[in-house]
Ligand SMILES: O=c1ccn([C@H]2C[C@H](O)[C@@H](COP(=O)(O)O)O2)c(=O)[nH]1
């Protein structure tokens with residue numbers, strides 16, 4: 001008996017995980033750059049999601065201003081990668097992959113390495129010429145973590161609430 005084939009245009013794993021990271025980024029209050037991260041284990045299960053946000057309890061009490069010469073967000077904001085790691089509900093991130101909207105900074109690279117994450121799939125590398133991102137790449141490569149730019153096919157996924 002001939003099998004009825006399943007849909008072919010279903011959302012494939014890697015596009016789904018990056019889409020989850022981008023959806024998480026939509027939760028960010030940062031007026032300039034919204035970042036989301038999604039951690040996936042070796043069984044292809046999501047174990048943590050995060051976005052860049054102010055520390056718990058500090059929301060709306062701290063500035064989102066960008067200018068580093070004055071009081072500014074960089075002093076306070078918890079990066080998406082940190083939040084994704086903290087949001088795992090105790091699941092181990094060892095051996096996991098991280099899908100992230102922006103190539104991780106040097107501080108996030110340290111968390112990724114020490115947590116045992118083995119692969120980073122990133123969308124944007126817009127800060128690659130900055131010292132902290134050069135340092136990040138140096139550390140991640142030195143630690144043997146696979147760095148993979150996300151291969152974009154199609155620029156949008158439509159989610160229809162109706
Ligand atoms: O590894 C990273 C690096 C940065 N972020 C967050 C931190 C800030 O909220 C923005 C960057 O702001 P700019 O105004 O573009 O400098 O991105 C992150 O979550 N993870």
Ligand SMILES: [Zn+2]
Pocket residue numbers: 079080081104105106107108109
């Ligand atoms: Zn960071």
